[in-house]
Amino acid sequence: MTYNTQLFPWCIIRPQPNMKQTIVARFRRRSDAEAHLQILRQLLPTAPHTIIFDLTPDNLDETSQGAKS
Numbered sequence: 001m002t003y004n005t006q007l008f009p010w011c012i013i014r015p016q017p018n019m020k021q022t023i024v025a026r027f028r029r030r031s032d033a034e035a036h037l038q039i040l041r042q043l044l045p046t047a048p049h050t051i052i053f054d055l056t057p058d059n060l061d062e063t064s065q066g067a068k069s
Contacts, residue, residue: 011054012037014047024049 008026010033015021024040027033033051040049 005054009053009055011052012040013050013052015050023054026054 005026008028010027010030012024012027012033013021014024025033025036027036030051030053037049037051040047
């Protein structure tokens with residue numbers, strides 16, 4: 001996870017087919033994400049959007065290896 005990504009952990013995502021998701025925007029605070037989500041719902045009422053807190057590490061292999069040791 002890059003430093004910039006760590007600074008903006010709140011994300012608005014849009015689910016895609018086949019269990020994929022697209023990050024629409026990133027925010028420092030949840031309240032900012034909620035305000036932006038309200039605007040998105042007004043502009044795109046039929047498109048699904050969700051707020052998540054994203055702390056996914058860059059390399060999942062390193063974290064899984066550390067858990068095994």
